[in-house]
Amino acid sequence: MINTAEIGAAVRRARKAMGLRQDEFAAAAGVGLRFVVELERGKPTVQLGRALAVLAAAGLDLQLLERPATPGAAS
DSSP, X not given: OOOHHHHHHHHHHHHHHTTOOHHHHHHHHTSOHHXXXXXXXXXXXXXXXXXXXXXXXXXXXXXXXXXXXXXXXXX
C-alpha cells in the first residue's frame, strides 16, 4: 500500500531531478509553496485534486490497483 510519505518522497525526488527549488516547482505546478512543502513531508490531509496537479507537474502518475478480495471482508 502506498502512503502519503511515499507520495511525498516521490514528488521530492522528481522535483530535485528537475533541478527546481520548492518555490519554483510550486509555481510550475500552479500551487502554493506551503502545499508543496506539506506534500513532500507526507502530510495526510492534503487536497487530492491539488496533489494530482503536483504529481502531473512532476511527471508522475498515480495508479490504483484493485486488491484481491479477503475472505470474510465486507463488499
